[in-house]
Amino acid sequence: MRTDLRDLRNGLLFCSPWLVGFSVFTLLPVVICARYSLSDYSATPQPRLFIGAGNYHDLLHDPLFRKSIANTLYYAAIALPAGMLVSLGLALMLNADIRGRAIYRTVIFLPSLVPTVATACVWLWLYNAKYGLINNLLRSIGIQGPAWIDDRHWAMPSLALMSLWGVGNTVVIYLAGLQDVPRDVLEAAEIDGATHWRRIWHVTIPMLSPVIFFNLIMAIITTLQVLTIPYIMTEGGPENATYFFTMAIYDNAFRYLHMGYASAMAWVQLVLILGLTGLAFWTSKRWVHYGGGG
Amino acid sequence: MKLLKRVMLTFLLAIGTGFLVFGPRPGQSLPADRVIVEYWEKWTGNEGDAMKRSVADFNDSVGREKGIYVRYLSMSNIDQKTLAACAAGVPPDVAGLIQRQIVQFSALGVLEPLDDLARSHGITADLYKPIYWESCNDQSHLWCLISTPGVVALHYNRGVFRQNAAALRGAGLDPDRPPRTIAELDAYSRVLDTYGPDGSLDRVGHLPMIPGWYLDYTFYWFGGDIFDPSTQRFTLASPQNIACYEWLRSYSLRLGKGPMQKFRGGVGKQFDTPQNPFISEKVAMEQQGPWLAGFIYNLTKRAEPWRPSMSEALVPRSQEGQLPNRRENYRWAAAPFPSAVPGLENVTFVDFDALVIPHGARHPREAFEFIAYVNRQDVMERLCKLHCKNSPLRAVSRDFLEHHPNPYIEVFESLAASPHARALPHVPIWPEAHKELDDAAQSVYLLDAEPREALQRAQDHLQAKIDRFRERERLRNFSNAH
Numbered sequence: 168m169r170t171d172l173r174d175l176r177n178g179l180l181f182c183s184p185w186l187v188g189f190s191v192f193t194l195l196p197v198v199i200c201a202r203y204s205l206s207d208y209s210a211t212p213q214p215r216l217f218i219g220a221g222n223y224h225d226l227l228h229d230p231l232f233r234k235s236i237a238n239t240l241y242y243a244a245i246a247l248p249a250g251m252l253v254s255l256g257l258a259l260m261l262n263a264d265i266r267g268r269a270i271y272r273t274v275i276f277l278p279s280l281v282p283t284v285a286t287a288c289v290w291l292w293l294y295n296a297k298y299g300l301i302n303n304l305l306r307s308i309g310i311q312g313p314a315w316i317d318d319r320h321w322a323m324p325s326l327a328l329m330s331l332w333g334v335g336n337t338v339v340i341y342l343a344g345l346q347d348v349p350r351d352v353l354e355a356a357e358i359d360g361a362t363h364w365r366r367i368w369h370v371t372i373p374m375l376s377p378v379i380f381f382n383l384i385m386a387i388i389t390t391l392q393v394l395t396i397p398y399i400m401t402e403g404g405p406e407n408a409t410y411f412f413t414m415a416i417y418d419n420a421f422r423y424l425h426m427g428y429a430s431a432m433a434w435v436q437l438v439l440i441l442g443l444t445g446l447a448f449w450t451s452k453r454w455v456h457y458g459g460g461g
Numbered sequence: 462m463k464l465l466k467r468v469m470l471t472f473l474l475a476i477g478t479g480f481l482v483f484g485p486r487p488g489q490s491l492p493a494d495r496v497i498v499e500y501w502e503k504w505t506g507n508e509g510d511a512m513k514r515s516v517a518d519f520n521d522s523v524g525r526e527k528g529i530y531v532r533y534l535s536m537s538n539i540d541q542k543t544l545a546a547c548a549a550g551v552p553p554d555v556a557g558l559i560q561r562q563i564v565q566f567s568a569l570g571v572l573e574p575l576d577d578l579a580r581s582h583g584i585t586a587d588l589y590k591p592i593y594w595e596s597c598n599d600q601s602h603l604w605c606l607i608s609t610p611g612v613v614a615l616h617y618n619r620g621v622f623r624q625n626a627a628a629l630r631g632a633g634l635d636p637d638r639p640p641r642t643i644a645e646l647d648a649y650s651r652v653l654d655t656y657g658p659d660g661s662l663d664r665v666g667h668l669p670m671i672p673g674w675y676l677d678y679t680f681y682w683f684g685g686d687i688f689d690p691s692t693q694r695f696t697l698a699s700p701q702n703i704a705c706y707e708w709l710r711s712y713s714l715r716l717g718k719g720p721m722q723k724f725r726g727g728v729g730k731q732f733d734t735p736q737n738p739f740i741s742e743k744v745a746m747e748q749q750g751p752w753l754a755g756f757i758y759n760l761t762k763r764a765e766p767w768r769p770s771m772s773e774a775l776v777p778r779s780q781e782g783q784l785p786n787r788r789e790n791y792r793w794a795a796a797p798f799p800s801a802v803p804g805l806e807n808v809t810f811v812d813f814d815a816l817v818i819p820h821g822a823r824h825p826r827e828a829f830e831f832i833a834y835v836n837r838q839d840v841m842e843r844l845c846k847l848h849c850k851n852s853p854l855r856a857v858s859r860d861f862l863e864h865h866p867n868p869y870i871e872v873f874e875s876l877a878a879s880p881h882a883r884a885l886p887h888v889p890i891w892p893e894a895h896k897e898l899d900d901a902a903q904s905v906y907l908l909d910a911e912p913r914e915a916l917q918r919a920q921d922h923l924q925a926k927i928d929r930f931r932e933r934e935r936l937r938n939f940s941n942a943h
Contacts, residue, residue: 207933210548211569212820216937225929230922297661297727306659314719317726319907405722406903421541422892424569 204430211424222431232432234407235415236439238323242411243390245327250386254334255379258341259367272342279335287399290329291316294400316401319408326397326409330390337382344378345371347458376455380447387443391436412436495530496827502557503539503814507759511847512557512608519834529827531555540566543819547571552819554828557608560596560812560884561891567604568889568934573818574602578829584836592811592882593853599887605815606832609845610853611750612877613675613810614869615639615646615798618771619791621653621664621745628652639746639794643682643708643801646746653745654716662716662724667746669709670725670906671738675748677898678810680705681883684802687894688886693927695894697901697920698913704801706905706912713906722907735760735769739793742771748798754867755849757793778866788868795869797876807879813853851877890926897923 179186204223207216226232261272278286293300294315302312313321348371356366372379394413397403403410416436420429491497504512516533524530534553536542543556544566558566566572579585584606586594597605617639622629626636632652640646650666657663665671669679680687685701688694696702713721728738733756738744740757760772774781774790781787788794800808816832818825834840838854842861845852849866851873862870876882888894901919904910910918 207937209569210544211566211571212547213569214937214941216933216940218933291729295727295729296723314722314726317722404903406907406909407900418892418896423890424544424565 200430200433203427204434206427207425208427208430209424210420210426215427218427222428223435225428226431226435231407231410232415235410235412238408238410239391239393239412241323242327242393242409243387245324246330246393247383247386247390249327250330250334250337250390251379251382253331254337254382255341255375257334258338258345259371261338261342262345272338275338276335279333283395284399286332287396290332290396291400294325294329316409317405319405322401322405322408326400329396330393337386340382341375341378344375348374373456374458377457380451380455383447384444387447388440391440391443491532492530495524495528496824498529498531498555498824498827498831499553500531500533500555500557500828500831501539501543501553502533502535503537503559504557505535507755508848509535511844514847515835515840515844516831518840519831523830523834527827527830529824529830531831544571547819547821550821552821554818554822554824555831556817556819558605558815558817560815561895563597563605563815563817564599564885564887565889565891566817567599567602571820572604573820573822573825574604575606575818575829575832576603578826579603579606579833582829582833584833588836588855589853590855590878590882591880592877592884593813596811596813596884597815605817606836607841607853608814608816608835609848609850610811610813610877611752612851612873612882613678613748613750613798614795614872614876615746616739616749616753616793616795617746618739618742619794620770621742625653639796640799642799642803646799647708647711650746651715660720662720664743664745665716665724666744668712668716668721668725668744670712670721670902671728671744671747672730672732672749675810676709676902677895678883678885679709681810681881682798682800682802682805682808683708684800684805686886687898688888690887693931695920695923695927697898697923698917701802702916703912706902706916708801709902710905710908710912713908718908732756733759735763735767740769740771742769751795751851751867751870751873752849754795754869757791758849758866781868791868795867795872797872800881805881807876808881809876809879809883811877811882811884853877888927890923890930893926894923 203215205217205219205221207218207221257275261268261275265271281289292298296302296312296314296317299312299315301315305312315325316322352370352374353366356370361369392413393411394417397409397411398414398417401409403414412432413436416429416432419425419432500516502509502512513533516531520530539556540558540562543552543558546552563572567574588594589597589607593607593610597603597607622636629636629649629652632648634640634645634649634652640649646667653664653666654662655664669676677687680702683701683705685699685705686696689696716724724743728741728743729736731737735741737756739747739749739753740760757772758778760769761774763769763772771792773792776784776790778790781790784790797807797809800806816835818828818832822828835844836854838852838856838858841852841854842858846861846865851870852861855878857874862874867873885891886894897919901910901915904915905912
C-alpha cells in the first residue's frame with residue numbers, strides 16, 4: 168500500500184508540469200469560457216452583463232454563423248475524405264519496395280515542414296487567376312482556368328485541394344502502421360490466390376483500421392477548426408464563401424470584441440466536434456479491428 | 462557512452478554560458494531619475510524609424526526638462542495587445558491605434574478622456590483641420606490626438622494618359638488633366654482599358670475595387686452617408702447610396718464579371734512592391750493617400766529589372782528644385798477624386814493614426830506631455846514629411862509645402878481642409894459595419910444582388926446590432942446604478 172502511494176505520488180510529481188499547464192492554460196479557460204458565454208462581455212474595462220442564454224439565442228438568428236457552419240462542414244466533406252484517401256494511397260505506394268523510396272518519402276513529407284504562412288503565400292501565386300502556374304498550365308492545353316480563390320464557386324474546393332499539400336504527417340503515421348501489418352498474413356493471402364487489390368482490401372486495410380481511425384479523429388478535429396490558411400488567402404471571401412466557423416469566433420472575439428458571444432460560438436464548436444467524434448467512435452465498433460482483441 | 466554524455470553536457474553548458482555572456486541585452490538603458498512612459502506603436506521600418514526619431518528628440522528636450530523618458534516599443538496587433546494589457550491592468554502609457562478603433566474602444570471604456578489634459582496644454586479645436594478634431598472626439602469627449610493623418614485623392618498615370626492622348630481626344634477628353642466628374646472618370650476609364658490577345662483584361666483605366674480600401678466610404682462622393690448620429694440609425698439604403706452601388710456594379714457589367722474577377726485576382730493585393738497594380742501600370746487611376754509618393758520613390762532604389770517605370774523621374778529628387786514645376790518630374794499625378802454630385806467639390810475621406818492613453822495607464826500626465834509634443838507644429842510637420850503624409854494641423858509652414866516629398870502635398874492639404882472632407886461615422890460597432898458593407902459591396906460587384914437589396918439587408922443587420930449594443934449599454938448602466 169505504501170509502495171502504491173509512493174508510486175502514485177511520484178507519478179503525479181512527474182506529470183505535474185503537464186497537469187499544472189493543462190489546468191491553468193486549458194481547463195480553467197474552458198470553464199471561464201462557459202461562464203462568459205452566458206454574458207455580454209468584451210474583455211475591456213466595461214463591466215460584464217449577465218444575459219443568460221442570450222448569446223445562444225442570438226446565434227440561432229445569425230445568418231453569418233449559419234453560413235460559417237455550413238462552409239466548415241462543406242470543407243470537411245471535401246478535405247477530410249480526400250485527405251484520408253490521398254494519404255493512405257501515398258502511404259501504400261511509399262510502402263512498396265521501389266528504388267529511391269527514401270527520396271519519395273522525403274519529398275512527400277517535406278511540404279508539411281513548410282510554415283503555414285509561407286505555404287499560403289506560395290499557393291496564392293499558384294492560384295493567381297492571371298499569372299498563376301496552374302492557369303498557365305491549363306492555358307497551354309487550351310483550357311481557361313477559373314479564378315480559383317476569387318470565384319465563390321471555386322474558392323472552397325481550391326482550399327480543400329490545397330489541404331492535400333500537408334498530408335505528409337498523416338502519410339508518416341500510415342507508413343508506421345503499415346510496418347505492423349503481419350507479412351505472414353499477406354503471404355498466406357497471396358498463396359490462396361488473392362490479387363494485390365484484394366490483399367489491400369481484405370488484409371492491409373482491416374489491419375490498418377486502428378491507424379485509419381486515429382487519423383480520422385485527428386482530421387475531424389483539425390478540419391472543423393481550420394483558420395490560418397483561409398484567413399491569409401481569402402479572408403473569408405468572396406461573398407463569405409470561405410468564411411469558416413473558427414474565423415467567425417476570431418472576428419467576434421478580437422475584432423468586434425464580443426467575447427461572450429464568441430465564447431458561446433466556441434462551445435457550439437466544441438459540441439459539434441464532440442458529436443462528430445462520438446459518432447466516429449460509435450461506428451468504429453463495426454470497422455476498426457484491434458489485433459489484441461481490443 | 463559515458464564520454465558521449467559528458468561531451469553533450471559540456472556542449473550544452475557551453476552554449477548556455479555563451480548565451481548568458483554574449484546573448485541579447487536590453488536595447489536601451491533607462492534613466493533612473495525620470496518617469497518612464499511606455500509607448501506601444503504598430504510601426505516598423507521607415508515609419509517606425511521616423512517616430513523613434515521624434516521619441517529620441519522628446520527624450521533629449523522636453524523629456525529631459527520635465528523628467529520624462531519615453532520608451533518606444535514596436536509591435537504587431539497593437540489593438541489586441543492594448544486590450545489584453547488593459548484587461549490585465551498593466552496597459553502602456555501611450556498606444557498608437559488607428560482611427561477606426563477609437564469610437565469602439567472609447568465606448569467600451571478602454572481609453573482615458575483627454576479633455577482636461579488637452580486644455581491644460583492649450584490644445585484646442587482651432588489648432589486642427591475641423592474633420593480631424595471632430596474625429597478625435599466622440600460623445601463630447603476628446604479621446605485621442607493624431608500622430609500622422611491620411612487623406613484620399615485620385616492618383617492617375619500621366620504617362621498612360623499621354624500614350625493614349627489621341628484616343629482620349631477622340632472621345633472628347635483632355636489627356637492633360639484628370640477627370641473632374643464621375644461620368645468623366647468612367648469615360649477616361651473606358652478609353653484606357655486594354656485587353657490581351659486572349660481577350661482577358663490587361664489594364665483598366667479605373668476599377669473601384671482596386672485597391673478597394675475606401676469602398677466603405679464611396680457613398681460620400683455620391684452625397685450619401687452611412688449613419689445618422691442624431692437618430693442613431695444607419696442610412697445605407699438611401700437613394701444616393703443606391704446610386705453609388707449602381708456605379709460600382711456598372712464596372713462589372715461593362716468589363717464582364719468573369720474578366721473583372723480574374724483581373725482583380727491577377728493583380729492581387731500587392732502594395733509596397735513593384736507589383737502594386739498602380740505602380741505596375743495595370744490600373745491607370747486609383748484612390749490613394751499621400752504616402753503612395755513615398756512608396757513609389759522608395760522603388761527607385763531597386764535594381765533593374767525590379768525598378769518599375771512608374772518610379773522614373775526626369776532628374777534626381779535632390780535636383781528637382783531646378784525644374785520650373787517639380788511635379789513635371791514624375792510620371793504620376795494626384796487630384797481630387799471626382800464627385801458624382803454637381804457642385805459637391807473636393808470630397809474626400811480622411812483617417813489617421815492616433816495616440817491614446819489607455820484606461821488605467823500609470824503615467825497619464827507624462828504620457829500626454831509626449832502626445833502634446835508630437836502635436837507641436839514643427840514636430841508634426843517633420844514626422845508627416847518622413848511618413849510622406851499631410852498635416853492634421855490648420856497652420857502649415859511654407860517649408861512643409863515646398864520640401865515635402867510629395868509634390869502634390871497642396872492637393873492633399875486642401876482636400877483635408879475642405880468642408881466636404883468626411884471621416885468614419887461615430888459608430889461603436891464599426892468593425893461589424895465594415896464587414897456588412899464589405900459583404901454588401903461584394904454581392905453587388907459580383908452581380909449576385911441588386912444594390913437596393915444588398916444595402917437594405919446590410920442596413921437591417923446593422924440596425925439590429927446597434928440597437929442591441931445600445932440596449933445592453935442601457936441594461937449595464939441600470940445594473941451598475943442599482
